Amino acid sequence: MTIGEKLKMQRLSLGLSRKEFAHGIIDESYLSYIEYGISEIRVNNLIAILRQNNLSLISFLADFGNVDFSLSFYEKSATAAYVAHDDEKLNKIGQACPNTLTKVVIQFMYAKLNNQLEKFPKNSNARIKKVFWQMKQWNTDYLWIFSNVMEIYSFKDLEGLVNSVFHNFSEPAKYEDEVVKLLARISLNYLEICLSQKNIDNREVKKANTYLKNLPAIPIIAFEKTKGVYIVAVHRHDQKTVRKIARVLK
Template identity: 25%
Template sequence: MEIGEALKITRKKLNLSQSEMAGDILTKSYYSKIERGIHEINARDLIDILNLHGIRIQDFFEEFNFEKNTFGKSNFDNLHRLVGNAYYQKDTDGLLKVIDAIDKFPNSQNNRLARGLRVEAKLLYQGLKYGPEKIDDETIREVKQLMFNSDNWDELSLTLLSVSLSFFKNDELSAIIKAIVTRNKPDKLTSRNREIVSSILINYLAYSYNRKITKGAALSLTFSWLSELDSSPKNCLTKIYANYFQMLLSGNKEKANQIRQFLNDNGMEDLTRYLAR
């Protein structure tokens, strides 16, 4: 169930209008679009609305996911979406609110999913607040511990790797990338894990370009893996990014600039702003 739909059900149970549910936190118009699934709600606003009406976020998720007094996969999925939204919107307060919400689950200290999401939110918070170079050693150690505390590259391990590439030396990261692409063929992955691996590989291409690494087995395997993605709409942007970095790494900046301009011409300036040049 989407968060907007869950909010609508909760509002009706409380016998509130949309204006009363949104309070002073959101306009009625914007809140209405969240209930209808047109807009997503960010972490800070969701938690503030729930607090306004005396609803704990863990109770809110548990009611709609039937996971009583525990942190489970559906809690992870919902809160992870909030973490992603908060990071994209540079909302450090939202990230702190998600961390606080995770801590309130009774089993969060001993639950790998809860600990993984918490340290991801913490890492992103520190990166936004102080800069990537100021992320503390304890957070980096916890990320690596959780990432490698599994025999397989599961969703959590892949997610943590996607936000921590810059912490690794090139030889370490090259070995990790080779392991991932050889063990996880695109057609064998769930759609979610395929999306995460695609993100990791695009970030690895940016990592390589920024460090002037233009050759190597890991790079060749990366481009080969990305070329195996089908040409469905959900993979289009990934394939464009792969082509962009292939042009950069081969020294064809003129072609790379054409790709960047194409994205800008189609209203994607927010995405190209963070692309390596």
């Protein structure tokens, strides 16, 4: 069974037309090409369709055994589970992932979700850090890893890595949405970490906040931009802005 055939089977079991099943994600004619194996579906679109129709990603994948999904598939699936606070699904994705480094990162995400970072193995921390010591150039995989493991670094070391990201991705309007999303997550995470320090470095706060503000105003990063405004308003005791945004974030 192909992914397209499984999607068709799920769609028909729900009694939905192609337009209803993929509403707002992909065109119904393109879905028909996917169902008949003429075209392939992008990972983010597959995840979005399953989520929109309340279908389990893990159950969907069960029929495919050891099929070699792309690394991006596991990264995006893990991110979706983490954002949904679904630690059970996150754990299953980590177990299924064939890439050992990505598996370690997902284990870190699981520990973070369950407030168990102090129990995360030190040798795993070292393994993650080694990746960035040896890295020659940033790419989406490195950005994804970094966005999820920033807590393992001291603030001084983190500052250097964030500077590298901001320097190497200084023209965000030119990047694909996937990259912009990762940059938004990194800048928001860094902003939160800056504001959690005992001695807050306002220069770093400003740097992170400015970078986040300068990212393109696109729907995919609306949450990160809004959350950034919110936490800065909390820091500045701007209660009017805090109350206004709190209603949106609920």
